[in-house]
Amino acid sequence: MNLLVWTLAVPLVTAAIGGAGGPRKFKDAVLIGGLFVTFALCLVTARQFLSGRAPAAFGDALRVDGLSALVLVLCGFVGLLSGSYGVGYLRRNEARGLVTPRMRREFYGLIPGYVFAMLLVAMANNLGIMWIAVELTTLASVFLITFHDRDTSLEAGWKFLVLGSLGLGFALLGTVLLFAAGQGHLGEGMSALHWTRFMQAAASLHPFTLRLGVVFALIGYGTKAGLAPMHTWKPDAYREAPSPAGVLMAVGMLNGALYCMLRVHLISTAALGPEFSGGLLLTLGLLSVLVATPFILIQWNLKRLLAYSSIEHVGIMAIGVGLGGEAGVFGALLHMTYHSFAKPVAFFSAGTLAQLHSSSDFKRISNGTFSRTPVASALFVLAALMMTGSPPFGLFFSEMIILRTGFLGAHVMATLIFLAALVVLFCGFAYQVGHIVLGPPRDPADRRKPLPERFDLGMATTIVAAIAAAVSAFYLPGPLIALIRAATEVVRGGGV
Amino acid sequence: MTANNLLILCAAGMLVSAYLMVGQKALFTAIRLYGLQSLLLGIIAATIAVSKGQHALFVTVAITVVLKAILIPWFLMRVIDRIGIHREIEPFLNVPASLLACLGLTVVGYRVSTGFPEGALGVSHHLVGVALSMLLIGLFLMVTRKKAITQILALLTVENAVFLVAVGVTSGMPLIVELGIAFDVILAVLVLGILVHRIVDRFESMDVSRLSKLKG
Numbered sequence: 001m002n003l004l005v006w007t008l009a010v011p012l013v014t015a016a017i018g019g020a021g022g023p024r025k026f027k028d029a030v031l032i033g034g035l036f037v038t039f040a041l042c043l044v045t046a047r048q049f050l051s052g053r054a055p056a057a058f059g060d061a062l063r064v065d066g067l068s069a070l071v072l073v074l075c076g077f078v079g080l081l082s083g084s085y086g087v088g089y090l091r092r093n094e095a096r097g098l099v100t101p102r103m104r105r106e107f108y109g110l111i112p113g114y115v116f117a118m119l120l121v122a123m124a125n126n127l128g129i130m131w132i133a134v135e136l137t138t139l140a141s142v143f144l145i146t147f148h149d150r151d152t153s154l155e156a157g158w159k160f161l162v163l164g165s166l167g168l169g170f171a172l173l174g175t176v177l178l179f180a181a182g183q184g185h186l187g188e189g190m191s192a193l194h195w196t197r198f199m200q201a202a203a204s205l206h207p208f209t210l211r212l213g214v215v216f217a218l219i220g221y222g223t224k225a226g227l228a229p230m231h232t233w234k235p236d237a238y239r240e241a242p243s244p245a246g247v248l249m250a251v252g253m254l255n256g257a258l259y260c261m262l263r264v265h266l267i268s269t270a271a272l273g274p275e276f277s278g279g280l281l282l283t284l285g286l287l288s289v290l291v292a293t294p295f296i297l298i299q300w301n302l303k304r305l306l307a308y309s310s311i312e313h314v315g316i317m318a319i320g321v322g323l324g325g326e327a328g329v330f331g332a333l334l335h336m337t338y339h340s341f342a343k344p345v346a347f348f349s350a351g352t353l354a355q356l357h358s359s360s361d362f363k364r365i366s367n368g369t370f371s372r373t374p375v376a377s378a379l380f381v382l383a384a385l386m387m388t389g390s391p392p393f394g395l396f397f398s399e400m401i402i403l404r405t406g407f408l409g410a411h412v413m414a415t416l417i418f419l420a421a422l423v424v425l426f427c428g429f430a431y432q433v434g435h436i437v438l439g440p441p442r443d444p445a446d447r448r449k450p451l452p453e454r455f456d457l458g459m460a461t462t463i464v465a466a467i468a469a470a471v472s473a474f475y476l477p478g479p480l481i482a483l484i485r486a487a488t489e490v491v492r493g494g495g496v
Numbered sequence: 497m498t499a500n501n502l503l504i505l506c507a508a509g510m511l512v513s514a515y516l517m518v519g520q521k522a523l524f525t526a527i528r529l530y531g532l533q534s535l536l537l538g539i540i541a542a543t544i545a546v547s548k549g550q551h552a553l554f555v556t557v558a559i560t561v562v563l564k565a566i567l568i569p570w571f572l573m574r575v576i577d578r579i580g581i582h583r584e585i586e587p588f589l590n591v592p593a594s595l596l597a598c599l600g601l602t603v604v605g606y607r608v609s610t611g612f613p614e615g616a617l618g619v620s621h622h623l624v625g626v627a628l629s630m631l632l633i634g635l636f637l638m639v640t641r642k643k644a645i646t647q648i649l650a651l652l653t654v655e656n657a658v659f660l661v662a663v664g665v666t667s668g669m670p671l672i673v674e675l676g677i678a679f680d681v682i683l684a685v686l687v688l689g690i691l692v693h694r695i696v697d698r699f700e701s702m703d704v705s706r707l708s709k710l711k712g
Contacts, residue, residue: 128676136680143687146694152710155708159710166635166651172658176661190673209665
């Protein structure tokens with residue numbers, strides 16, 4: 001069987017077994033094993049691509065180029081981390097008597113199911129299939145967001161589903177309009193919606209229909225990526241979703257949705273030049289960074305803090321792509337890579353803090369966590385340093401590359417605003433994290449006595465992720481750099 | 497051209513059904529209106545399929561009629577029956593003002609549709625004009641209504657609008673894609689139904705304006 005089919009089949013089978021029931025130890029082993037094999041298969045796929053044979057399946061409906069390979073590897077990596085942390089997470093909740101059989105079924109079924117949908121997004125060469133896969137991630141997330149079945153999780157789930165479905169409605173309209181723009185030039189049947197076919201026919205696409213389609217598609221997928229002003233579901237969803245699922249959304253879905261936007265951007269660039277969709281991306285990105293700033297300063301919840309940081313980061317990536325040029329795109333993709341390394345550490349350590357204090361609200365966690373839960377707090381500080389782009393960590397370099405591109409290019413004013421927002425964001429984040437970790441404890445009345453820290457699978461995963469993220473700042477494996485370069489090549493040259 | 501007249505008539509019917517939905521407070525009637533709208537969409541697709549000889553479109557027709565004109569309305573009615581809430585409460589904007597706003601949205605929709613390659617003439621201009629107007633009306637419904645079911649109907653109206661564009665300006669999407677989209681729509685409606693159930697169980701209401709704890 002084809003390599004790509006295997007890569008998709010493994011998480012799907014894992015999901016089917018996990019959702020079916022069975023003894024807990026067996027399901028733990030299947031989940032982690034399945035996600036490990038999936039990650040390995042993603043690596044094999046990337047290696048095959050790097051060795052010069054672009055993997056494809058089903059008459060090019062699935063096709064892996066540099067961009068897909070990068071997203072694929074990052075998704076596989078995050079999927080594995082999420083599964084392995086998730087097993088530990090569920091055990092901790094079990095010890096507190098919070099886990100029902102429904103939760104266990106949903107968890108073991110949905111996590112690999114989600115990974116499957118994300119991988120399908122990255123592999124799909126067909127814009128229709130890509131849309132279907134994004135919709136699948138949406139539906140899976142709804143159950144993950146409402147996982148704990150609290151009042152607030154239903155609220156978050158409902159808001160997410162309505163806004164997400166609306167966004168996807170827009171994305172579908174965008175896809176239909178792109179298809180309409182190429183009537184008579186794209187050929188017949190299934191392959192008419194192939195991205196590669198669009199790139200070949202770019203010159204003959206009808207400009208007005210194309211413009212309208214690009215706007216709808218970018219706004220639609222932008223909703224899923226969480227770009228302002230369509231970001232409002234994000235803080236609610238991140239707060240309510242269990243941390244292992246949160247990380248799938250914050251890295252997997254974010255990368256996937258941004259990937260979809262890039263594909264549309266490329267079609268638009270090939271047909272209309274880079275200004276149109278690039279300008280749109282730059283605007284949305286800048287808006288996201290600006291919107292995130294005040295909310296980080298006034299934040300009252302640990303996971304919502306991460307959500308606004310994630311809105312900021314997707315904004316930075318959009319700015320990088322929007323600024324364009326080889327450096328801008330390379331910076332954006334490097335940012336995506338480093339963000340995928342750093343975000344899991346933040347989510348896992350924040351999740352552990354929240355679990356130990358039975359809440360992610362600042363009020364309930366209280367300040368000065370370092371004296372009570374030193375390991376999780378230290379990991380969270382490390383993650384916060386990475387995520388605010390402090391040197392020597394990776395996100396510092398990618399932000400520098402994007403800033404440099406901006407100052408050398410035509411959008412100096414926008415870059416200045418961007419830089420100012422980054423500085424405020426850094427201070428705001430440092431302020432919040434400093435308070436939580438080192439600040440004087442609050443009134444003992446609303447402070448909770450945390451559970452003791454234990455070295456379990458969840459903690460081990462967090463530490464491994466932290467080491468990987470810290471090392472990545474100084475050493476990226478050669479093949480990964482080659483992948484980022486290949487992805488940049490795709491974005492730069494339209495690389496069909 | 498009788499085929500063209502039929503197309504324009506059905507498209508107008510879809511637009512009217514969207515307007516009626518805006519003016520409607522009884523949820524059952526609103527769901528029936530959605531069913532009618534989907535049926536008209538089916539007739540449009542069938543007419544194009546026959547008059548242009550595009551037999552692939554018959555699949556769209558079948559999906560539209562079975563799924564959107566029968567199954568989804570039936571499912572939504574069952575949800576309403578189970579939870580026993582039948583009327584929309586006072587919307588954020590009253591009905592006359594809403595209708596007036598929708599009139600404006602229709603003008604915008606028609607204005608945008610003149611940019612398409614077929615230009616300001618011909619049937620597909622009307623189809624696209626109606627579709628874009630319906631899209632905007634769906635969005636409008638979504639922001640002004642409070643009941644969960646009405647929000648679902650608004651989403652489905654947007655989805656119908658997208659399909660009207662698909663049959664109006666393209667010769668239909670590739671088959672597999674269409675089937676996949678239909679599958680996703682079923683799933684989405686099921687998930688929405690489940691969520692409505694859970695919300696009603698918990699809040700004893702499906703007034704989504706009560707979902708307002710999460711801020712900042």
